[in-house]
Amino acid sequence: MKIRFLSLVILLLINLNSIYAQVQFRLEGHVRDSISKESLIGALVQVKGTAIGAVCDKNGYYSIILSKGKHVLEVSYLGYSKKVLEIDLERNRVIDFLLSSYAQKLAAVSVVADEKGKNVENNEIGVHHLNMKEIKQIPQVLGESDPVKAIQLLPGIQSAGEGNTGYHVRGGSIDQNLILIDDVPIYNASHLFGFFSIFNSNAINEVSIIKGSMPANYGGRLASVLDISTKAGDFNKYHFYGGIGLLSSNLTMEGPIKKNVCSFIVSARRTYIDAFKKVINQNQRFYQNYYFYDVNAKLAFRLSKKDYLFLTTYSGSDVFEYNDAEKNYFTNNIKWGTELLSLKWAHHFNEKLNLDISTGVSDYNMDFSSGLFSYNLLFSSKIKDYSSRIQVTHTFSERQELKYGLENIYHGISPQNISLTTTNSEFDLDRKSLLNSLESAAYICDEIKLNSRLNFNVGMRFSLFQQLGPFDRYVANEYHNNIDTISYSRNEVVQRYQYPEPRIAIRYLINKKSSFKIGFTQNAQYIHLAPVSSVSLPTDIWIPSSSIVKPQLGTQYAVGYFLNFDKFSLETSVEAYYKNMKNVIEYKEGVLSLQRLNDNYDQNFFIGRGESFGTEFFIRKTAGKITGWLSYTLSKTTRSFDEIEGGRYFYAKHDRRHDISVSNNVKINEKWSASAIFVYATGNAITLPVSRYLIQGNIINQYSKRNAYRMPDYHRLDLSITYTYRKTERWESEWNFSVYNVYNRKNPQYIIFSTNGDLENYSLNVNIKQVSIFSILPSLSWRFKF
Amino acid sequence: MTTKRYYIINRRLILFLILLGSISISCQQEAEFDIPEPKQDLVVDGWIEKGEYAKIFLTKSSGYFENLDSAQMVALMVRYAKVSLSDGVNTEILTLRRDDNLFPPFYYQSTEIKGEVGKNYQMTVELSGKMYSAKTTIPTPVEIDSLFFVPSRDFPDKGFLYMKFRDPVGENYYRLYTKKLGKDEDYRPTNFSTFNDGSNDGKEMTIELSRSSYFEKGDSVMVRFASIDKDSYDFWRYADSKIYSSLNPFAISSNETVTNIVGGIGIWSGFAASYRLIVIE
Numbered sequence A: 001m002k003i004r005f006l007s008l009v010i011l012l013l014i015n016l017n018s019i020y021a022q023v024q025f026r027l028e029g030h031v032r033d034s035i036s037k038e039s040l041i042g043a044l045v046q047v048k049g050t051a052i053g054a055v056c057d058k059n060g061y062y063s064i065i066l067s068k069g070k071h072v073l074e075v076s077y078l079g080y081s082k083k084v085l086e087i088d089l090e091r092n093r094v095i096d097f098l099l100s101s102y103a104q105k106l107a108a109v110s111v112v113a114d115e116k117g118k119n120v121e122n123n124e125i126g127v128h129h130l131n132m133k134e135i136k137q138i139p140q141v142l143g144e145s146d147p148v149k150a151i152q153l154l155p156g157i158q159s160a161g162e163g164n165t166g167y168h169v170r171g172g173s174i175d176q177n178l179i180l181i182d183d184v185p186i187y188n189a190s191h192l193f194g195f196f197s198i199f200n201s202n203a204i205n206e207v208s209i210i211k212g213s214m215p216a217n218y219g220g221r222l223a224s225v226l227d228i229s230t231k232a233g234d235f236n237k238y239h240f241y242g243g244i245g246l247l248s249s250n251l252t253m254e255g256p257i258k259k260n261v262c263s264f265i266v267s268a269r270r271t272y273i274d275a276f277k278k279v280i281n282q283n284q285r286f287y288q289n290y291y292f293y294d295v296n297a298k299l300a301f302r303l304s305k306k307d308y309l310f311l312t313t314y315s316g317s318d319v320f321e322y323n324d325a326e327k328n329y330f331t332n333n334i335k336w337g338t339e340l341l342s343l344k345w346a347h348h349f350n351e352k353l354n355l356d357i358s359t360g361v362s363d364y365n366m367d368f369s370s371g372l373f374s375y376n377l378l379f380s381s382k383i384k385d386y387s388s389r390i391q392v393t394h395t396f397s398e399r400q401e402l403k404y405g406l407e408n409i410y411h412g413i414s415p416q417n418i419s420l421t422t423t424n425s426e427f428d429l430d431r432k433s434l435l436n437s438l439e440s441a442a443y444i445c446d447e448i449k450l451n452s453r454l455n456f457n458v459g460m461r462f463s464l465f466q467q468l469g470p471f472d473r474y475v476a477n478e479y480h481n482n483i484d485t486i487s488y489s490r491n492e493v494v495q496r497y498q499y500p501e502p503r504i505a506i507r508y509l510i511n512k513k514s515s516f517k518i519g520f521t522q523n524a525q526y527i528h529l530a531p532v533s534s535v536s537l538p539t540d541i542w543i544p545s546s547s548i549v550k551p552q553l554g555t556q557y558a559v560g561y562f563l564n565f566d567k568f569s570l571e572t573s574v575e576a577y578y579k580n581m582k583n584v585i586e587y588k589e590g591v592l593s594l595q596r597l598n599d600n601y602d603q604n605f606f607i608g609r610g611e612s613f614g615t616e617f618f619i620r621k622t623a624g625k626i627t628g629w630l631s632y633t634l635s636k637t638t639r640s641f642d643e644i645e646g647g648r649y650f651y652a653k654h655d656r657r658h659d660i661s662v663s664n665n666v667k668i669n670e671k672w673s674a675s676a677i678f679v680y681a682t683g684n685a686i687t688l689p690v691s692r693y694l695i696q697g698n699i700i701n702q703y704s705k706r707n708a709y710r711m712p713d714y715h716r717l718d719l720s721i722t723y724t725y726r727k728t729e730r731w732e733s734e735w736n737f738s739v740y741n742v743y744n745r746k747n748p749q750y751i752i753f754s755t756n757g758d759l760e761n762y763s764l765n766v767n768i769k770q771v772s773i774f775s776i777l778p779s780l781s782w783r784f785k786f
Numbered sequence B: 001m002t003t004k005r006y007y008i009i010n011r012r013l014i015l016f017l018i019l020l021g022s023i024s025i026s027c028q029q030e031a032e033f034d035i036p037e038p039k040q041d042l043v044v045d046g047w048i049e050k051g052e053y054a055k056i057f058l059t060k061s062s063g064y065f066e067n068l069d070s071a072q073m074v075a076l077m078v079r080y081a082k083v084s085l086s087d088g089v090n091t092e093i094l095t096l097r098r099d100d101n102l103f104p105p106f107y108y109q110s111t112e113i114k115g116e117v118g119k120n121y122q123m124t125v126e127l128s129g130k131m132y133s134a135k136t137t138i139p140t141p142v143e144i145d146s147l148f149f150v151p152s153r154d155f156p157d158k159g160f161l162y163m164k165f166r167d168p169v170g171e172n173y174y175r176l177y178t179k180k181l182g183k184d185e186d187y188r189p190t191n192f193s194t195f196n197d198g199s200n201d202g203k204e205m206t207i208e209l210s211r212s213s214y215f216e217k218g219d220s221v222m223v224r225f226a227s228i229d230k231d232s233y234d235f236w237r238y239a240d241s242k243i244y245s246s247l248n249p250f251a252i253s254s255n256e257t258v259t260n261i262v263g264g265i266g267i268w269s270g271f272a273a274s275y276r277l278i279v280i281e
Helices: A002-020 A132-137 A145-152 A273-280 B011-027 B070-075 B230-245
Strands: A025-034 A044-047 A053-055 A063-067 A069-076 A084-091 A098-099 A127-131 A157-158 A167-169 A178-179 A184-187 A206-212 A224-230 A239-245 A249-259 A262-271 A287-305 A307-326 A330-352 A353-372 A375-397 A399-423 A424-427 A435-449 A454-468 A469-475 A482-488 A493-511 A515-524 A527-528 A541-544 A552-565 A570-587 A594-596 A605-621 A626-641 A660-665 A672-681 A689-695 A698-703 A715-725 A731-740 A750-756 A765-773 A777-785 B007-009 B028-030 B044-051 B053-060 B081-085 B089-092 B094-096 B106-114 B120-127 B130-137 B146-151 B158-166 B173-179 B188-196 B204-208 B222-227 B265-279
Touching: A044 A063, A044 B028, A053 A063, A053 B265, A063 A375, A084 A239, A127 A132, A127 A145, A145 A206, A145 A224, A145 A750, A178 A527, A184 A330, A184 A375, A353 B089, A399 A527, A399 A541, A454 A660, A482 A777, A527 A570, A570 A626, A689 B053, A689 B265, A698 B230, A731 B230, A777 B089, B044 B120, B044 B130, B053 B081, B053 B120, B081 B106, B094 B158, B120 B265, B146 B265, B158 B222, B173 B230, B222 B230, B230 B265
Parallel strands: A025 A098, A178 A224, B044 B265, B130 B265
Antiparallel strands: A025 A063, A044 A053, A044 A069, A069 A084, A127 A206, A157 A167, A178 A184, A206 A224, A239 A249, A239 A777, A249 A262, A262 A287, A287 A307, A307 A330, A330 A353, A353 A375, A375 A399, A399 A424, A399 A435, A435 A454, A454 A493, A469 A482, A493 A515, A515 A552, A527 A541, A552 A570, A570 A605, A594 B007, A605 A626, A626 A660, A660 A672, A672 A715, A689 A698, A715 A731, A731 A777, A750 A765, A765 B028, B044 B053, B053 B106, B081 B089, B081 B120, B094 B106, B120 B130, B146 B158, B158 B204, B173 B188, B173 B222, B222 B265
């Protein structure tokens, strides 16, 4: 089967080149923002009225092979006015396009009503692109625009709930989302328990989320890819912009170091709740403090006309303290953060060949220290990844583009290091466990325009995972006494897994306004998140696959129908998917309360399978006074474990029958605009205690079937008003007033049962209490740019 | 064979509780949503020890979300059942007793039949026209060879207690308890109190007597090493895991119920124990 598939690809490669061997020239260049000169990733350069064209890459570069003669080119990008240019091609040409954003030119340029949506013509299924303009239109929370909050409004993507750090994509678990900053994977994307994401909107160029057919150049996770490309600084002009809010502020500076050769951008944010800590903590028995900060910086070098070099760094951290006022009874300090460094070189060899090489390191650290009198418990968890990637893109003709590459990630995971210090001694309670593994992949994907209607994107990814020593495998008997230890030395392969991951996406253009797409993907995932509970927190632990915890495997089938109505600037789509997942993990019952230290890290899990299917409806209005979208997802997600209720399929915690999101932006006039979002989702599935009884002085609770009950539904409305105080070419300033959770819905984050009284006093009351974290939250911020 | 084990309360759990506890104190409120229909079962908590009279507590389970006042609580204690005990030869009706130091204060006790090693005991409860029954056996007790104390590396006055014994050939099931004399009112099961001989059949075994606190110099510790039957083993393994996970409000609990009571829930357990005292010096 695999051989057949490959030979089909090769056959197509050969044939297409010979069939279209007529006189052809190359048209290439960059598409940029007319003022900031930033590259417009994903801008479409297209021959008008045909399916021939190219999408700009991460550097805003495009390249098309066209036959000799006259062509009408159309260059478009969401949020920007379209450019049309007639050319007569008699030789290879370089044409750079500068597009003006609607906002900049609204007064001068009328919005073209018949802008063609890319969604119909590209062969992406289950992919959404959001640029920062769209993200900034979504009501802000505490004055910050947040791309992760924005993607959760898209169909098929669900928030894991307030106070959670993750999101669920098409029934997948939180750990099944790959999050990339400039090609480097990161592990924790949130500040303040999920209330803010670590992505500073001022430092971001574009956000893409792939939830359906993942092309073969992405892998390592089952459910989705959140690909964030950061912004490069302006090569010509300096800019300063930022925002000042009640609880946080941000500042960004960008500009040339050497004009047209080298540019920089530095963007920083910090909350200052802690500045008020004296007020907050006055006369309190307990002292609480919290802040986070993050800094993004990028250097961009234009080494030559054909070479770009980018150096990106990110550093961010959350600090939380909870102590008694004098700090002599107990102290709790938690600090978690991510650091990242990435170097990328993009080289255009010639008109047919492009090369991208990137390498990076990302470091996630969580330290928790808890002191009680003279004892101090220190718990830390670390993940350090070294990644490298090389990708070659061949553009054979206007009808075919071939990409292939290699990827390596070396994971060093210390899931749990623990030490206890007292005033006079220190000892480790746990073995310092550093789990090493190497994840490698080779991939090839080919995009072929078979004819004006049919477009294929076929790909194959081969992934290889090796768990590496040093590692000690403890063999224990049934009452947890260690009876044997197998030791592996440094870099010795402990366990090896390899899987082929085929990916296919096919687009059939029914007419100019509508298309039908299908997709099939298989993915393997070699690292797992071990969630402590139904709630995800920075304290959750990632573990690599081993002989006991096998890699997660996923298969997804998706179909979609895309239809645009030019008259109303509407893009609509319906997508349906089915997917199954193997080797998903869940903690065994009881192991959470007592943990044995001479167990291996991977022995505390049930290993099972999951299924999800759903339909997603999406309507998006891209132009006009009112823009925004409406999405509705109907889905069902189940899990099954042999050891739980005999393998019965039960609802996953994050099973959501209904999920509705509405996001709206109204441009009232030049000065005023307003936006709103509304979300509604079925409550999470939970297991409840049913009855209790007494045995030898202990109360034993009997529980319902797994996840047989539901938390109350989640819904919320956010509003925001922006007043543009001044806007000129040189100076921009605006006020934003936003209200989170306008009608103060108490959405439960989790439920607790509080018991009053006790049996021996012959009185017992049980109250079900819900804990909601975020009530109505107004905020005011001021943004500026010059 | 190494036997040293430490137990610590899961640190992620602690962390988690502190995190959530501290941000959530001010925003709790009553929640309203569907709760399960309460169901009521007869709960048997009974045992017969070698050389002792049988003791059986009868109660009813209550719905988790039901609020109980003293009258309702008393109504859960079954005082009008007919409880009989048979050792295969003799049968007797147990007598209801009351001891206000206990909870629940009512229990049924035999006055003639005492536990004997190797015998089977059938218990029958007749209540409101319904019959409930269970069988158990008293296995042969196993001697404790020795008890020894290992001081902790960091706190020389505190440490761990171990027990050595030789497992008899054949399937054996055990439950371990300790009692610090003068400190504990009754025997307390150890952490992982319930175990079997598994792959160590017929071998000498060393087991840690772990409690959630250290043993200290000066403690006089009485150890109860009970041999139990398979049904009791299954029940206590189940009950222990339920009790542990009830300490953690976020733990996930399965809905299985383990019992040897036909028609009801709980346990009717026969056991024979060895006792031994160690004074830690």
